[in-house]
Amino acid sequence: NPVENAKRLAAFKAVDNHVVNGVIGIGSGSTVVYAVERLAQRVKEEGLEVICVPSSFQAKQLIIQHGLRLGDLEMHPELKVTIDGADESDKQLTLIKGGGGCLTQEKILASCAEEFIVIADYRKASDNLGQQWSKGIPVEVIPSAYRSVYQRIEKALGGKSELRMSGASKAGPVVTDNGNFILDWNFEGVKNWREVEISLNMIPGVVENGLFVGMARKAYFGMSDGSVMERE
Numbered sequence: 001n002p003v004e005n006a007k008r009l010a011a012f013k014a015v016d017n018h019v020v021n022g023v024i025g026i027g028s029g030s031t032v033v034y035a036v037e038r039l040a041q042r043v044k045e046e047g048l049e050v051i052c053v054p055s056s057f058q059a060k061q062l063i064i065q066h067g068l069r070l071g072d073l074e075m076h077p078e079l080k081v082t083i084d085g086a087d088e089s090d091k092q093l094t095l096i097k098g099g100g101g102c103l104t105q106e107k108i109l110a111s112c113a114e115e116f117i118v119i120a121d122y123r124k125a126s127d128n129l130g131q132q133w134s135k136g137i138p139v140e141v142i143p144s145a146y147r148s149v150y151q152r153i154e155k156a157l158g159g160k161s162e163l164r165m166s167g168a169s170k171a172g173p174v175v176t177d178n179g180n181f182i183l184d185w186n187f188e189g190v191k192n193w194r195e196v197e198i199s200l201n202m203i204p205g206v207v208e209n210g211l212f213v214g215m216a217r218k219a220y221f222g223m224s225d226g227s228v229m230e231r232e
């Protein structure tokens, strides 16, 4: 499967290039699974000494399943490196994250690390945001405020938002690891993403949004021909 192989290539290269002994922030999603696999391999084969801080229940399960040392942000507020996936990246490494609904703790871990490294397959590497990712920018909101927030977003920034529903597995909206809802904001056109990120977070009721502007140190994209494209 070319996409899964591309994810693995990017993940392995990032772990080999950036992980040294220390506290590592572990992102969420399917690509980071390969990074945890490689991390566990290096701990076993090279005696690498790492403590892994999760960005979600999913990441926590991954750390435990691979027998890695589990830490938390209270014990380790400063991380050596955080490795995480992305839903899309533009050429300036502005990211859309939150496709998996874990954007809030992901952004915290990205901000607490000396280096924030992104791993993804070729589908995520765009020139501009919105070219390949069509599900909009996730916005985590306090449940009681979701309607007021989406009215504010549409008034201030245009586009259309919708409440992310769980689908067949559970009736009602998605509830995040933090007990909040998610609005997916379908924006129009290319914007000043730094301004948009700030504007979104200034709306009362918004907890965090999935725009990561100027945070990534480097990104590794696995390509379908078996190569790895790097952007920084």
Ligand code: DER
Pocket (backbone or CB within 6 Å): 027, 028, 029, 030, 031, 032, 084, 085, 086, 087, 088, 096, 097, 098, 099, 100, 101, 102, 103, 106
């Ligand atoms: O939800 C997230 O932010 C994830 O990191 C997501 O952006 C990447 O998920 P994937 O590795 O399964 O594509």
